[in-house]
Amino acid sequence: MNKFMEFLENILLPIADKLNNNRYLTALRDGFMVSLPLIIFGSIFVVIANLPFLDKVLSEETYAVYQNALAPASESTLSIMGLFVIVGIAYKLTKYYDGEAVYGGVVALASFLILIPQTLEGVAGVIPASSLGAQGLFVGIFTAFISAELYHYFANKNFTIKMPPGVPEAVSRSFSALIPISLTLSIFLIIRIIFSFTHFETVQNFIFTVIQGPLTKLGSGLGATIFAILLIQIFWFFGLHGQVIINSVFDPIWFALNDQNLQAFQSGQELPNVITKQFVDTFLVGMGGSGMTLAVIILIFLIGRSRQTRELGRLGGPSGIFNVNEPIIFGLPIIMNPLIFIPWLLAPVIVTIITYFVMSIGLVPKPAGIIVPWTTPIGLSGFLATGNSWRGAVLQIFNLLVVMGVWWPFLKILDKSYYEKEKKQVV
Structure with a gap:
């Protein structure tokens, strides 16, 4: 076991360190965070517009008027989320270079x-x-990266207009950014013209054919999802924020799948995807945090005998309800603890397979594309994520029991070792 741990540490830690410090992945992660409040706002109104049984209470005409009145909330946020992400990514990347971040954001949007x-x-x-x-x-992500790099390059080469002293700073900055922005936008105009002469016709068709289509198909599969979940768990085991690292890579795929489901849900069509952003966030992470540690907290109160674990349960319980599990990860501890390595990896994989299967056969509705805040407690989050279906909440409770079953013998052993140590210290 120790040799296996050393092998994983030697292989994965250098990779994780590079990913965690990569400026593009950092900008990508932070760019999504910029758009998150807007996405959640739009999702809330999608829920309100599709309250269960409301279409049975109101007349068809009144219900249509009601939905149309609320539609702008999601159409101006969720439906155009790509714009906010693009600005956020370019802003963060330009800021990394200590450049004029605002201009980096707007030039990406224009590009x-x-x-x-x-x-x-x-x-x-x-x-x-x-x-x-x-x-x-x-397309937006690639545009944000390239435009920010071009803007930084031209600004760094001093391709700028220097205004004389006494000119207001805002005016001086605008003229200083004029040439770098103009050169950057000119390059993107040339790119558009070049693609118009190819059989792809547009950059969008090229990206979708070569990159987006294959990656989305791969990311919607069970195998790729299990692989991503395993990496999240392994990185966390070694003290690295697995979600931040892996989500930076998979979020564009999962959000695209999420959007397909949202459009189908709003139009009353069959939902096309099981794997989406909310599949991961609600039915895996949204059960006490990474590793679904709410189950661990409940088990502590049920079988815990040692003072250490019971104190940890009282400390981590309130935050665990809202999917904040750092007290458990660092207090149990989970990091570098060989006793819990197996349940830490095994439980999320089992839950992923169960959730995928019951949604695939229609026993539980697929995620409706509604972005539920990650701090939403278990039960309510499953209800909202599946388009106000009680079966989503039941599935979360069932998954919680499964995780408890996987963890039971391992936590029992760990708690017993703590209990024996405490007895010796008293003697």
Whole structure:
């Protein structure tokens, strides 16, 4: 076991360290965080607009008026989330270079708008909303990275207009950014023109064919999801924030799948995907935090005899209800603890398989694409994530019992070792 731990440590820690310190992945993660409050706002109104049984209480006409009145809340946030992510990524990356972050954000947004088609069903001057949402994320992410790098390069080469002393600082900064922004946008205009002469016609078609399509198909599969979950757990075991590392890579895929489900849910169609952002966040992470440690807290109160574990349960219980589990991870501890390595890895995999299976056969509704705040307690989060279905809440409770069953013998051994040590100290 020790040799196996050393092997994992030697292989994974250097990789995790590089990923964690990579400026692009950091900007990607922080860019999503910028958009999160807006996404949650839109999701809340999706829930309100689709309250259960409301369509049975109201007339068809009244219900349609009600939904149309609330629609702008999600259409101006969720439906165009890609725009906020693009600005956030470029802002954070430009800030990393100590540049004018605001200009880095807006030049990325303008570059993206230059690339996307501005026609819809033959009508010019119209931008399809789908290009601005999660479907356009892959193009947006690449655009944000490249535009921020180009802007930084041109600004760093002093391709700027220097204003004389006495000119207001805001005016001076605007003129200083003029040439770097103009050169950056010109390059993206040239890219758009070049692609218009290829069989792809647009950058979007190229990215979707070569990158987005294959990655989305891969990310929607059970195997890739289990692999991602295992990496999250392994990184956490060695004291690294597994979610931050892995989500930086998988979030664009999971959000795109999430958006497909949301559009289908709002239009009353069959939901296409089981694996989405909310599949992971609600039915795995949203049960006490990474590793579903709410089950561990409950077990502590049921079988814990040692003073250490019971004190830990009282300390970690309140925060665990809201999916904050650092007290358990560092207090049990989970980090570098060989006794709990097996349940720490095994329980999330079992729950992933169970959740995928029951949603695939229709026993529980698939995630509706509604972004539920990660601090939402178990039961309520499952209800909301599945489009106000009680079966989503029941599935979370069932999964919690499964995790408790996996952890039971291992926690019993750990608690017994603590209890024996405490007895010796008293004697």
